[in-house]
Amino acid sequence: MPEQPGASEIRLTIPARPDFLALARLVVGAAASVGPSLDDGRIADLRLVVSEVCTNAMEANWRASAARLGASVSLLAEEAATRIDSAVIDGADAVRINCTVALHEVVVAVTDCGSGFEPPTTPHPPVTDPARLDFERGLGLPLIQFLADHVEFDSAPTGTTVTAVVRDR
Amino acid sequence: MDLGLDVTQRDRWTVLAVSGEVDVATAPRLREQLVQLVNEGHHHLVVDLEGVDFLDSTGLGVLVGALKRVRLQDGELTLVCTQPRIVKVFDITGLSKVFTLHESVDSAVAA
Numbered sequence: 001m002p003e004q005p006g007a008s009e010i011r012l013t014i015p016a017r018p019d020f021l022a023l024a025r026l027v028v029g030a031a032a033s034v035g036p037s038l039d040d041g042r043i044a045d046l047r048l049v050v051s052e053v054c055t056n057a058m059e060a061n062w063r064a065s066a067a068r069l070g071a072s073v074s075l076l077a078e079e080a081a082t083r084i085d086s087a088v089i090d091g092a093d094a095v096r097i098n099c100t101v102a103l104h105e106v107v108v109a110v111t112d113c114g115s116g117f118e119p120p121t122t123p124h125p126p127v128t129d130p131a132r133l134d135f136e137r138g139l140g141l142p143l144i145q146f147l148a149d150h151v152e153f154d155s156a157p158t159g160t161t162v163t164a165v166v167r168d169r
Numbered sequence: 170m171d172l173g174l175d176v177t178q179r180d181r182w183t184v185l186a187v188s189g190e191v192d193v194a195t196a197p198r199l200r201e202q203l204v205q206l207v208n209e210g211h212h213h214l215v216v217d218l219e220g221v222d223f224l225d226s227t228g229l230g231v232l233v234g235a236l237k238r239v240r241l242q243d244g245e246l247t248l249v250c251t252q253p254r255i256v257k258v259f260d261i262t263g264l265s266k267v268f269t270l271h272e273s274v275d276s277a278v279a280a
Contacts, residue, residue, distance in 0.1 A: 018194035025223070044254050051225040055193045127263035133237035136230030139262050143226055146261045 060114025188220030212244025
């Protein structure tokens with residue numbers, strides 16, 4: 001991602017624990033308002049994008065932790081978080097957030113230590129289909145893709161980096 | 170960030186007023202509250218989101234799950250939601266076609 005001259009970089013590493021998600025939103029949202037970078041509406045969009053991408057990153061870490069422990073990997077995210085909790089959440093399970101703030105543009109790169117991006121095997125039914133109610137998940141990616149101007153997935157067996165660009169519209 | 174959950178009864182509707190931020194950290198408590206209400210026989214729910222500062226897809230998922238639970242009991246779940254930033258999340262995901270979004274608790278319970 002080419003950087004604009006005068007762009008500022010902010011790095012934040014958080015444990016893959018649900019209660020740190022608010023901190024990630026807070027830091028990136030505040031960083032975006034220092035610039036001046038984005039307008040308030042887009043900062044709200046950015047906070048949502050950060051929440052979604054970091055939730056996915058935490059889930060990737062939990063799945064990796066669960067797999068290491070031989071536990072079920074099909075748990076709902078929060079259940080996994082509750083059950084795994086501090087037992088396996090250690091330094092290796094960090095989520096790294098790299099935020100580059102420039103004029104009218106913020107680039108957020110979030111890296112997990114999961115075992116790679118798993119694209120959904122079968123898409124969920126459309127939301128208006130009553131059968132869609134069987135799935136609580138799968139709503140995050142559409143939000144990211146709609147709200148970010150550009151999204152990139154760089155997946156490796158040692159972790160995935162999702163880079164999202166949010167610009168003023 | 171704390172999640173506020175406040176339950177009141179309005180005629181046949183049980184109103185759950187949610188406040189604070191709904192994400193992967195707080196969604197389990199929201200789910201627990203909704204499951205408990207349905208299990209106690211409250212099958213006509215109004216979830217008032219006017220006090221919500223932030224809602225992401227994890228929170229949406231909980232509402233989708235709750236809608237399914239009440240419909241299995243021939244019940245209904247409607248929302249009170251006027252904040253543009255929250256309404257936008259329902260619009261983008263298409264869920265504004267699945268949920269009825271009311272402008273106030275009064276209009277929700279009159280439906």
